[in-house]
Amino acid sequence: MPRAIYIHPSGERSEVEVPVGTSLMMAATGHGLDGIVGDCGGVMSCATCHVFVEPAFAGLLPPPADTEDQMLDYTAADRQPNSRLSCQIAMTDALDGITVRIADPQL
Numbered sequence: 001m002p003r004a005i006y007i008h009p010s011g012e013r014s015e016v017e018v019p020v021g022t023s024l025m026m027a028a029t030g031h032g033l034d035g036i037v038g039d040c041g042g043v044m045s046c047a048t049c050h051v052f053v054e055p056a057f058a059g060l061l062p063p064p065a066d067t068e069d070q071m072l073d074y075t076a077a078d079r080q081p082n083s084r085l086s087c088q089i090a091m092t093d094a095l096d097g098i099t100v101r102i103a104d105p106q107l
């Protein structure tokens with residue numbers, strides 16, 4: 001099963017197996033990882049699942065849809081070029097090892 005690596009604001013890393021098709025937000029909250037809130041359940045209305053995708057993987061992702069792009073303007077931590085909503089990153093085999101830094105704060 002592909003894995004995702006979450007880097008916490010402290011620098012600690014959490015590695016999680018993520019079923020193909022599952023979002024990185026759902027995987028993180030399902031494993032009780034601190035820092036990804038996911039208040040809206042993944043319908044792009046909260047922006048509390050903000051992550052920074054490591055450059056090696058950012059180019060593997062499709063560009064954000066308009067709604068995601070708009071919500072990224074409302075993140076609590078400043079938006080960066082590699083900002084994404086983790087509820088919109090669905091795991092694929094090609095994304096095995098995807099590494100994201102958890103934005104801080106989320107609220």
Ligand code: FES
Nearest residue numbers: 040042044047087
């Ligand atoms: S979980 Fe709410 S925008 Fe991603």
